[in-house]
Amino acid sequence: MNDIRHALLWPGIVLTGLALGAIVRLGGLGASAAQWIWLAALLVAGAPVVFRTFRGMFAGQFAADVVATLAIVTAVALDQPLPGLIVVLMQTGGEALERYAAGRASAAVRALEADAPRVAHRKERGDVVDIEVEAIHVNDELVVRPGEMLPCDGIVIEGVSHLDTSRLTGEAMPVRVSAGAEVRSGAINGEGSLTIRATARSSESLYARIVELVRSAEASKAPLQRLADRAAVYFTPLTLAICVVAWFASGDMTRVLSVLVVATPCPLILATPIAIIGGINRAASRQIIMRTGGALERLSHVRIAVFDKTGTLTIGRPEVVDVHTRDGVAASQLMQLAAAVEVGSSHLLAQSVVDAARAYGEIPVAAGIQESPGRGVRGLVGDTAVAIGTQSYLEDVIGARTVVERDGQDVALRAYVALDGRFAGTIDFTDRIRANVPAEVARLRDLGMKRTVLLSGDRSANVRAVADAVGVTEIHGDLLPHEKVEYVARLSRDAPVVMVGDGTNDAPALARADVGIALAGHGGGITAEAADIVLLNDDLSRVADAIVISRRSMRIARQAIGVGLGLSSLAMLVAAAGFIVPVVGALIQEAIDVAVILYALRAGMAPRSDTASPLA
Numbered sequence: 001m002n003d004i005r006h007a008l009l010w011p012g013i014v015l016t017g018l019a020l021g022a023i024v025r026l027g028g029l030g031a032s033a034a035q036w037i038w039l040a041a042l043l044v045a046g047a048p049v050v051f052r053t054f055r056g057m058f059a060g061q062f063a064a065d066v067v068a069t070l071a072i073v074t075a076v077a078l079d080q081p082l083p084g085l086i087v088v089l090m091q092t093g094g095e096a097l098e099r100y101a102a103g104r105a106s107a108a109v110r111a112l113e114a115d116a117p118r119v120a121h122r123k124e125r126g127d128v129v130d131i132e133v134e135a136i137h138v139n140d141e142l143v144v145r146p147g148e149m150l151p152c153d154g155i156v157i158e159g160v161s162h163l164d165t166s167r168l169t170g171e172a173m174p175v176r177v178s179a180g181a182e183v184r185s186g187a188i189n190g191e192g193s194l195t196i197r198a199t200a201r202s203s204e205s206l207y208a209r210i211v212e213l214v215r216s217a218e219a220s221k222a223p224l225q226r227l228a229d230r231a232a233v234y235f236t237p238l239t240l241a242i243c244v245v246a247w248f249a250s251g252d253m254t255r256v257l258s259v260l261v262v263a264t265p266c267p268l269i270l271a272t273p274i275a276i277i278g279g280i281n282r283a284a285s286r287q288i289i290m291r292t293g294g295a296l297e298r299l300s301h302v303r304i305a306v307f308d309k310t311g312t313l314t315i316g317r318p319e320v321v322d323v324h325t326r327d328g329v330a331a332s333q334l335m336q337l338a339a340a341v342e343v344g345s346s347h348l349l350a351q352s353v354v355d356a357a358r359a360y361g362e363i364p365v366a367a368g369i370q371e372s373p374g375r376g377v378r379g380l381v382g383d384t385a386v387a388i389g390t391q392s393y394l395e396d397v398i399g400a401r402t403v404v405e406r407d408g409q410d411v412a413l414r415a416y417v418a419l420d421g422r423f424a425g426t427i428d429f430t431d432r433i434r435a436n437v438p439a440e441v442a443r444l445r446d447l448g449m450k451r452t453v454l455l456s457g458d459r460s461a462n463v464r465a466v467a468d469a470v471g472v473t474e475i476h477g478d479l480l481p482h483e484k485v486e487y488v489a490r491l492s493r494d495a496p497v498v499m500v501g502d503g504t505n506d507a508p509a510l511a512r513a514d515v516g517i518a519l520a521g522h523g524g525g526i527t528a529e530a531a532d533i534v535l536l537n538d539d540l541s542r543v544a545d546a547i548v549i550s551r552r553s554m555r556i557a558r559q560a561i562g563v564g565l566g567l568s569s570l571a572m573l574v575a576a577a578g579f580i581v582p583v584v585g586a587l588i589q590e591a592i593d594v595a596v597i598l599y600a601l602r603a604g605m606a607p608r609s610d611t612a613s614p615l616a
Contacts, residue, residue: 014089017041021082038081046072046088065091067239071260075582078253083261086586090264090593113211120151120202123195133202140198144189153205154196156181161192206520231561232265239263239572246576254582258575261586263568264593271560271593271600278604279553285606287536288546295532299515299550301496305441305449305543306488306509308501309456309466312519313437313540316502318349318413318429320356325425332360334425338388338417340366341379349415349429350377353388376415387418388427394418437470440540447547453491455484455509484509500543501531517543553603564596 017038025034053069068091075084120136121128121143128143133151136142141157144150150163160178165187177183183196186207202208239259246255276293283290290296307313323331339357342350343366357363366386369379376389378397387397394416413429441452453474456463460477467475476487488509491497499506499513510516510531518531519538535542568589575585 011045011089011092013045014041014085014092017045017085035079035081038085039076039079042072042076042081042084042088045092046076046084049088049091066236067260068264071257071264074253074257074260078257080254080257080582083257083582083586086583086590087261087264090586090590115149116207116211117149117151117202121145136198136202138198138200142196142198144194144196146189146191146193148189149207150183150185150187150189150196151205152185152198152202153200154183154198156183156194157197158195159192161194162190164188164190231565235263235265235565235568238569242572242576249576250578252578255576255578257582258580258585259572261582262571262575262580262589264589265565265568271564271597272557274597275553275557275560275600275603278556278601279549281604282553282606283533283546283549286542286545286549288542288549289534289536290546290550291532291534295515296550297554298496299498299533299547300554302498302515302547303449303495304451304453304491304497305444306453306455306491306497306499306513307472308499308506309454309458309463310431311502312500312506313454313466313470313472314431314433316431318352319432320352320427321430321432322428323425324428327422327424329419329424331425334417334419335427336360336363337381337384337386337419338415338427340364340381341369341377341386341388344369345371345377347371347373347377349413352429353415353427385418385420388415391416394423398423433466433469434540437540440544441471443541443544444547447544450495451491453487455479455487457481481506481508485512488512498543498547500540502538507531517546552607556600556603560596560600563599564592567592 017040021034021037021041024037049065050069050072053065056065068087071087072084075081075087117133119130120133122131122136123129123141123143136152142151142154146161156177156179158179160176163175163177163183165175165184175187177194182199183194184207185202185205242263243256243259246259247253273293276296279296280290280293283296290299310316320335323334325331325334335353335357339354340363342353343363354363364381366379366381369377371377372389372393376387376393376397378385378387378389380386387394389397391414398418398421415427415429417424417427444452451474452472453476454463454467454472455476457479458477460475463475463477467473479487484506485508488497488499489512492512492514496514498515498517499510500517500519501507501510502519506518510518515533516531517533517535520534520536533546535546571580571585571588571592574580580588
């Protein structure tokens with residue numbers, strides 16, 4: 001806010017000078033008095049512009065404000081302060097408008113920071129003490145009351161509640177959590193009080209990283225900004241050439257001043273970062289965090305889409321897909337008994353069994369649970385002895401060679417179940433493909449992706465099955481992280497590459513791609529740091545949305561440059577012919593620049609249809 005107020009100071013001085021001079025002149029106090037007032041305002045407000053220009057010239061930047069500075073100096077030399085004041089007004093007004101646009105883009109950061117918790121409740125010697133969130137340490141036990149935001153990442157150790165994770169994932173449905181559940185900072189606690197054990201400091205937790213990602217996105221300067229600077233490099237000599245022609249054709253320096261004031265391009269150039277920031281802000285509203293403006297520009301050019309498999313195209317967690325029973329045991333009975341002994345297990349598949357069993361009703365309570373880590377678990381459910389685990393575990397529990405493999409079945413993960421010492425059936429698991437992936441892969445092809453590639457460390461047969469199911473045309477399996485990097489580098493030589501991944505093993509390839517996109521819900525940490533773009537919602541439709549937003553933003557930015565420079569060039573020719581006086585020329589240029597800047601602000605607004613189609 002202070003930056004915006006400071007930026008408004010200079011156009012405020014100009015407007016005050018213009019108004020005072022007009023009052024003096026219209027009040028009959030004399031034209032010379034008005035001229036002196038306008039000249040004083042021009043010297044005060046124009047001096048910083050001239051100073052910045054000369055400082056830039058000494059730094060080797062000859063395009064930014066040269067024309068504006070020449071217009072100001074010429075206006076003073078010809079004793080025509082009024083057109084010079086208008087030039088300063090559009091220069092400083094354009095800067096203020098850019099600050100305003102940047103302020104609009106940083107609203108997301110301010111909102112995130114304003115919502116962040118300031119106080120946490122730490123358990124100390126049986127009491128609960130309020131502390132600042134900065135004082136949280138790993139392994140602290142913290143109480144999170146109903147309605148409060150989780151102050152850090154952690155693990156629930158006591159309590160049951162529902163969490164609103166919409167600001168992290170975009171999902172509206174609350175998530176039920178209980179003891180053992182991993183929770184992230186930024187989620188809002190629902191109806192129950194929770195006690196969590198901190199696994200990260202507040203400043204290192206997910207919510208803080210999201211705030212920092214948004215902030216770093218705003219601080220960037222896109223390559224298109226340099227393109228606009230290069231355009232100004234060519235535009236400035238053109239302006240000077242037209243000034244020379246006007247001088248030799250008429251010998252009238254007033255025409256030269258008219259050309260200079262209509263040619264002032266600086267507010268026009270400011271339209272470019274406004275469009276970039278607007279695009280970043282628009283993406284953030286769809287849970288797409290673009291860390292740099294350069295990422296937005298590069299994304300608009302990508303033509304090859306590369307995906308990781310596990311956790312990216314698939315959900316990243318095994319689910320129960322088939323239950324096979326024998327000797328008259330019902331599938332519902334097998335699942336509920338198995339889930340009863342799995343409830344307290346830390347095994348990867350235990351939660352999947354429990355989740356699937358809930359569809360059959362209330363899960364019974366087990367007693368006498370004994371777990372063999374990595375192999376299986378057993379216990380008593382009522383009078384029934386239940387064991388679930390690997391084939392070798394069940395053979396050890398109920399007797400060697402009593403478990404028979406099922407013929408014709410090939411699954412990556414399978415659990416074996418025994419009831420009362422007899423083999424009762426199997427539970428098959430698979431990592432399910434995300435529901436919207438085939439449609440989104442097709443949508444990317446419609447957006448001009450000439451190749452879609454799947455890179456994975458999984459077996460090639462599994463990779464091929466997933467690729468065929470979702471419509472990806474090229475696959476490479478059994479890859480180590482450095483081999484993924486090599487493939488991405490090879491693809492990048494053919495066309496710009498966007499890679500989407502979620503795991504730590506994807507981080508090197510994400511960093512090597514022209515644009516790396518990380519799914520925040522899985523990878524976080526180094527994966528998010530290596531990526532150029534982070535999707536807060538693990539929805540692959542956001543990838544296509546990001547491409548559409550980037551292309552629209554870059555199109556608006558280029559249109560702002562082309563239209564503005566074209567109109568200025570036309571106005572220069574008319575001014576050189578003597579049909580525009582300096583004051584009118586300055587007003588015309590200001591109208592051109594303000595219109596172009598306002599047009600660039602469209603990049604931060606939702607398109608009329610808001611469908612994120614290629615034409616949106």
